[in-house]
Amino acid sequence: MSAAQIEFFWDSASPYTYLAATQIEQLAARHGATVRWRPFLLGKAFEATGNRAPASVPVKGKYLFGDLQLWARHYGVPLKFPSVFPVASLGSLRVACALPEADVARWAQAVMHAYWAENQDIGQPQALAQIATDLGLDSDALLAKTQTPAVKEALKANTDEAIRRGVFGAPTFFVGEQMFWGNDRLELLDAYLGGRLG
Amino acid sequence: MSAAQIEFFWDSASPYTYLAATQIEQLAARHGATVRWRPFLLGKAFEATGNRAPASVPVKGKYLFGDLQLWARHYGVPLKFPSVFPVASLGSLRVACALPEADVARWAQAVMHAYWAENQDIGQPQALAQIATDLGLDSDALLAKTQTPAVKEALKANTDEAIRRGVFGAPTFFVGEQMFWGNDRLELLDAYLGGRLG
Numbered sequence: 364m365s366a367a368q369i370e371f372f373w374d375s376a377s378p379y380t381y382l383a384a385t386q387i388e389q390l391a392a393r394h395g396a397t398v399r400w401r402p403f404l405l406g407k408a409f410e411a412t413g414n415r416a417p418a419s420v421p422v423k424g425k426y427l428f429g430d431l432q433l434w435a436r437h438y439g440v441p442l443k444f445p446s447v448f449p450v451a452s453l454g455s456l457r458v459a460c461a462l463p464e465a466d467v468a469r470w471a472q473a474v475m476h477a478y479w480a481e482n483q484d485i486g487q488p489q490a491l492a493q494i495a496t497d498l499g500l501d502s503d504a505l506l507a508k509t510q511t512p513a514v515k516e517a518l519k520a521n522t523d524e525a526i527r528r529g530v531f532g533a534p535t536f537f538v539g540e541q542m543f544w545g546n547d548r549l550e551l552l553d554a555y556l557g558g559r560l561g
Numbered sequence: 562m563s564a565a566q567i568e569f570f571w572d573s574a575s576p577y578t579y580l581a582a583t584q585i586e587q588l589a590a591r592h593g594a595t596v597r598w599r600p601f602l603l604g605k606a607f608e609a610t611g612n613r614a615p616a617s618v619p620v621k622g623k624y625l626f627g628d629l630q631l632w633a634r635h636y637g638v639p640l641k642f643p644s645v646f647p648v649a650s651l652g653s654l655r656v657a658c659a660l661p662e663a664d665v666a667r668w669a670q671a672v673m674h675a676y677w678a679e680n681q682d683i684g685q686p687q688a689l690a691q692i693a694t695d696l697g698l699d700s701d702a703l704l705a706k707t708q709t710p711a712v713k714e715a716l717k718a719n720t721d722e723a724i725r726r727g728v729f730g731a732p733t734f735f736v737g738e739q740m741f742w743g744n745d746r747l748e749l750l751d752a753y754l755g756g757r758l759g
Contacts, residue, residue: 414618422610422729426742433749436758531620544624547745551631560634 367396367556370537372525373471374405376452378431378442379546380534381479384472385440386549387536394556396538400467402456403522405533412531416449434546441480450478451486453518457509458491460517466500473498565594565754568735570723571669572603574650576629576640578732579677581744582670583638585734588747592754594736598665600654601720603731610729614647632744639678648676649684651716655707656689658715664698671696 369391373380391398409415418424428444435442455474459467473494477483483490488506495502508514525535529542536543536552543552554560567589571578589596607613616622626642633640653672657665671692675681681688686704693700706712723733727740734741734750741750752758 412618412620414621420610420612420729422727423612426727426729426740429740430742430746430749433753433758437749437752529620529624531618531624542624542627544628545745547743547748548628550745550748551628551635554635555631560631 367394367538369396369398369552369556370401371398372401372403372521372530372533372535372537373475374403374452374533375455375471375475375478375485376450377405377533378444378479379434381442381475382431382434382438382440383534383536383546383549384475385438386546388468390549390553390556393553396556398468399464400459400471401521401525402459402467402471402518403525403530403533404453404456404518407522408526408530408532411526414531441476443480443482445478445482445484447484447486450484454488454491454506454509455485456518457514458495458505460521461505461508461511461514462500466498469498470495470500565592565736567594567596567750567754568599569596570599570601570719570728570731570733570735571673572601572650572731573653573669573673573676573683574648575603575731576642576677577632577744579640579673580629580632580636580638581732581734581747582673583636584744584747586666588751588754591751594754596666597662598657598669599719599723600657600665600669600716601723601728601731602651602654602716605720606724606728606730609724612729641678641680643676643680643682645682645684648682652686652689652707653683654716655712656693656703658712658719659703659706659709660698664696667696668693668698 369387371387373384387398417427431442459470462470474485477490477494478485485491492502492506495505528537532544534546538555541555567585569585571582585596615625629640657668660668672683675688675692676683683689690700690704693703726735730742732744736753739753
């Protein structure tokens with residue numbers, strides 16, 4: 364069998380996606396697998412499926428707030444709940460669609476770190492420009508490109524495809540057509556790639 | 562520190578509770594902890610909190626159906642989705658409240674195995690009577706006791722307490738006041754008991 368590919372549908376607005384994003388490359392590497400980072404609009408998937416953000420149940424939101432901190436400690440990664448939440452993630456996702464495939468992973472990781480660990484408002488173009496510059500990218504050209512029909516369409520196509528394939532939340536991973544939903548399914552994804560769920 | 566106690570709020574109608582029930586005693590034993598099995602009515606917690614069963618979002622229900630099978634394979638336990646679902650779990654929970662504390666764990670495990678692995682309709686008193694008999698319990702006395710006000714009140718008290726402490730789903734675990742929701746939080750519970758979440 365050739366090396367497995369993990370498709371990773373991510374939206375930078377999702378805290379559990381940030382957590383999973385800090386782990387997925389190491390997980391893939393353990394199995395000689397690759398990760399294809401696929402930006403999509405989680406809100407559209409909620410709309411299309413009738414799903415809703417977990418914090419829409421108040422007592423659940425309160426629990427999950429603490430749960431996120433436990434996961435961050437478990438992984439040994441920083442997490443600071445942002446002052447602007449929810450955030451307009453559209454721009455950050457369009458930047459991902461404007462980049463060459465090889466740059467998407469580090470963009471995604473940088474933009475989610477900025478939002479979920481450094482409390483930067485990634486809904487602001489200036490914040491995105493600074494992150495791009497820090498990564499050595501041409502931020503002016505990149506942000507201009509996010510306004511082109513091709514880039515807008517690419518994000519829409521990813522989102523439509525995700526919904527068509529059964530995505531209703533984030534993060535969502537696929538290995539072939541086997542879907543895994545949630546940071547808390549990395550354990551199963553790991554077992555699956557290790558051939559232990561045959 | 563004295564040995565930790567894990568309070569385990571369970572409702573036999575919940576498939577993820579069944580999965581967690583197959584794992585929790587070994588997990589506790591690894592840490593020298595004990596498990597207090599506490600029956601409660603999940604439906605009442607849904608009502609009180611505005612939470613709802615995950616399968617109320619159709620595409621989520623479809624995913625979770627397959628997800629349950631992956632977890633069962635991951636744990637190496639049988640799971641056969643029951644033909645009667647949802648089931649009336651009230652009787653099975655009242656039996657748990659009628660038993661001496663020392664018998665609750667094996668009752669819970671037996672009744673969930675009957676429903677989730679053997680497709681028995683545990684909403685039927687005859688099924689409960691047979692499970693009790695197989696465990697060497699006096700099934701007639703036990704089922705009679707489930708009709709007493711004290712037993713009915715004990716289940717209601719557990720349910721009220723769970724809701725008061727923030728329970729909105731099942732399975733839910735507590736170590737002191739630290740709450741863990743979901744079979745998929747056993748990983749965090751394990752880390753917590755191991756002192757790795759500081």
